[in-house]
Amino acid sequence: MGDFWVFGYGSLIWRPGFAHVETRRARLHGFRRALCVRSVGHRGTKERPGLVLGLDRGGSCVGLAFRVPGALREEVMAYLRERELVTKVYEERVLSVTLDDGSRVPALAYVVDRNHAQYAGGLEAQEACAIVSGAVGHSGPNEDYVLNTVEHLKALRIRDPWLEQVAALLPPVRHVSV
Numbered sequence: 001m002g003d004f005w006v007f008g009y010g011s012l013i014w015r016p017g018f019a020h021v022e023t024r025r026a027r028l029h030g031f032r033r034a035l036c037v038r039s040v041g042h043r044g045t046k047e048r049p050g051l052v053l054g055l056d057r058g059g060s061c062v063g064l065a066f067r068v069p070g071a072l073r074e075e076v077m078a079y080l081r082e083r084e085l086v087t088k089v090y091e092e093r094v095l096s097v098t099l100d101d102g103s104r105v106p107a108l109a110y111v112v113d114r115n116h117a118q119y120a121g122g123l124e125a126q127e128a129c130a131i132v133s134g135a136v137g138h139s140g141p142n143e144d145y146v147l148n149t150v151e152h153l154k155a156l157r158i159r160d161p162w163l164e165q166v167a168a169l170l171p172p173v174r175h176v177s178v
Contacts, residue, residue, distance in 0.1 A: 050135030
């Protein structure tokens with residue numbers, strides 16, 4: 001088993017949490033980054049859900065592809081499954097991504113399951129902002145998650161106008177945690 005790629009579009013960009021030997025800018029066609037997953041643990045509660053990112057159908061998404069050595073396959077897969085598949089709102093898929101040099105590689109990605117109870121669907125920026133504002137889970141305030149993601153995307157020169165609009169509508173916060 002050789003090296004493999006993992007596609008990150010949200011918190012995996014700024015906190016992958018697994019060993020990798022290469023990071024490349026990449027585009028995934030057919031899916032877009034969206035605050036479409038109700039968070040009832042990390043960034044919200046059952047009583048006051050927040051929102052986290054998912055890959056939803058339509059459009060395309062620029063993110064990062066991480067090349068993982070084949071020798072670490074089992075370790076990294078176990079880590080990612082524990083991180084991403086806790087509530088089974090994501091489906092593990094291998095999808096073709098285009099790297100920054102134009103080459104295409106298969107990459108492991110986590111796509112939202114639209115039939116899952118946590119799927120929030122397509123939201124307008126104001127709706128997403130209302131859900132995110134004030135939601136807090138065991139990983140911290142939902143606002144921090146959104147603002148941190150936007151900050152990291154901007155640092156990588158990755159534009160996401162919809163997510164930037166949600167962030168701009170959020171009330172000012174004193175800090176951004178990771």
